Amino acid sequence: MDLVRRSARYAVILFGGLSVLLACAAGASPSPASPGESPDDSQPTLVVYLVVDQLRGDLLDRYSQAFTGGFRRLLGEGLNFTNALHGHSSTETAPGHAALSTGVHPGRAGVPANAWREGGDRVQVVDPQERLVGLPEVAGASPRVLLRTGLADWLLEADPRAKVFSVSAKDRAAVLMAGQSKGEVYWFDALSGQFVTSTYYRSDNPSWLTRFNRETMTGYRADSVWVSTVPPELADLSAPDTASFEGDGVNTYFPHRYHQERIDPDMDDFFLWFQTTPMLDRATLDLALVAMEAEGVGRTPGRTDFLSISFSQTDRVGHAYGPLSREQMDNLLRLDRVLEDLFAFLDRFVGRARYVVGLTGDHGVMTMPERVEEGGLRLTQEDRANVEESLTRAAWELGQAGHSDPAKVLTEVLREFPFMGPAFTHGDLLAGEQEDSLAILFQRNFTPGRAGGLLSMYGVEMWWGENVLDWNYASFGTTHGSPFHYDRWVPLILMGPGIEGGRVEDPVQPLDLAPTLARIAGIPYPDDLDGVPLIRRND
Ligand SMILES: [Zn+2]
Structure with a gap:
């Protein structure tokens, strides 16, 4: 059976503006599929939910002519919503991921910040009731703070055999994207230089993880220099490489070297430096591919599995060097190649007609105050x-x-x-x-x-105030967290069989992605979400 020809078509529909764009003929009612409805051949076997931490809404267009890989494919084949704005004030990683996962605003999801005070306690996804598997001296993490279910949970409710796999360099990103589920959830622990999980999810490490940490992560120790891969003729798309307000104020330009930038010469701090570079996103992808192969994620007809990868390094590079820096341009070109390899793997392993991708950001970022044209202030x-x-x-x-x-x-x-x-x-x-x-x-x-x-x-x-930076009180770096446009604006791109590529300028919310992907997977989702599906299914 030719799955490409048989796959369902999707019409773009923006319920807010009632505008129907790039629409096919009117089709089925927009209500969620009923439980027990039999799967059809057009049902994807894998939902791929990609988050790029701190990917501000202007950055893909800014560097588009330099992309040759996964971003190029997303921009060329995907349905690109160019006006996706987060709808909450505290534009941090945990609230952003909570909203993306659950389809409700962070307040309702119970995640108002990365960390908060509750009673006398400081609370976050790090959970003192749990341990890291294999590192019992270190507290684990869990989604116990999350008050709502997420897309991963809905997929599991629809089919308890579904595999849920969520990975990120950051614990809060990996955990929250998996909702409340006890799926396969992994993140990076820089002190041990390993990808880890917690006892909330399982009691032992899978053998592929142990081997990955021992062999692949150890291999990354050879990457002790971060060199620029920006083509010289395109370098001017970014700001000049050297700027006193970047990095630590001293190491502000390429190449960045571990032995110059290491944090504590008295300890083995390689992976603390490594997690300031784009190479950690490559390692995150490597882990995802190893796990998918080992666990057979996304290959079972009639069942929709879940893969979330939250790429953290755009955030780390952005905090240190700013969104317009040469370093951020290089980081995004490297991520372009990481995504190219991800999609090539999925084409081969899952099948091009059998997976759907949603990519967005958890928040944007403030341009370095010194580079804000209308004038920024560094507190x-x-x-x-x-x-x-x-x-x-x-x-x-x-x-x-x-x-x-x-x-x-x-x-x-x-x-x-x-201010x-x-x-x-x-x-x-x-x-x-x-x-x-x-x-x-x-x-x-x-x-x-x-x-x-x-x-x-x-x-x-x-x-x-707008363009006022409250960050580390040194003379370098930038951050996010405000309710202003630059922190709320992120890309939102859908790509998959039956989704017609194009650009949509109508305003949408990133948390629309959760019900959108549920709709494409043909599974029910809660009827009280703040997000709405951005597509209508025309079988
Ligand atoms: Zn950040």
Whole structure:
């Protein structure tokens, strides 16, 4: 049977704007498939959910003429939503992945930040109830913080035999993309130089993982120099290589060498350096391919397996060198080749007509303040100390005075600082529908009882002004975490059989991907999601 010809066609439909783009003939109703519906030949045997950590929405277009591999294929064959904006305020890795996994905003998913205070405890996916398998002295990780199920769980509900495989350099990314499931979930532990899992998922390491850590990861020790692979004639697509606000302020240009940049000469710190380079994404792919082969992921007709890879190194390189740097351009060209190899493997191992890919980012990033054209501000330690001192004093005075709404007064104190941005009291965020678009973003991020923000303990959620950078108080690096466009804007690309390529400019949300991929897999998903499928199935 020719699966390409028999595969279902998908029409793009944007429910928000009711615009039907690139549409085929009108088809089946957009409601989820009913449980027990028999699988057809067009059902993919593998859903591939790819996240690139900190991939801002402009970067693929910026470097498109330099791509020759996986990004080129995605941009050429895929359906490219060029206006995908995260809909929450705290644009960090964990909330972003929680939303992408569950199809609901981070507040409802229960993940308002990478880490937060809950009662007296600091809480994150790192879970002191669990251990790393084989490293019992190290705390493990689990999705116990996650209040919602995700796409991986829905696939397992539809077919308990489905294989769920999630890998990333970061624990929070690998864990959250697998939802609440006990699938195969692996991430990188830089101190041991190994990919690991936790006792939440299993009690022993699979033999392929032990062999991978012993042989492949050890082999990566030879990669002690990060050289640029940017073609000289295209280098000007990125900013000049040398800039005082990059890296550690000293090692700001290629080549980057372990022996010059190592963190602690008194210990074996190779993998701490390695995880600042793009080579860790290559290792992450290597692990995914070994695991897929060993476990036969994606090869069983009538069953849809789940593969998530969250590539972390765009984030690490972006924090150190900024999104426009030569280093980030090189990192993305390397990721282009990593994705090329992934797709080539999937074509061969799964079959081109049998897998569907969704790629997006968990958040964007702020351009280095020195490179922001309209002017950016790098906060100093003194600026930060001034804010904290004013707030502590105000909070104390309010406490003394027995003020009825101290949070409200604190937001007014904050507004006196010229570099402050939005500030809302928890009362504002609980007061029902808001008009202010920033208030809506903060509402969608807010989980009562989980204090993730700088001033959450005072009943206030806030951020700095646009293009104001609150990061490490040195004179280098950048970050994300704001509710502004540059931190919320990410690519969103779908690619697979029956999906017609093209560009769609209508606004969509990255968390639409979870129900979209569920729709393509023909499985039911919860009816109370914040995301909507971006395609309609026309069988
Ligand atoms: Zn980051």
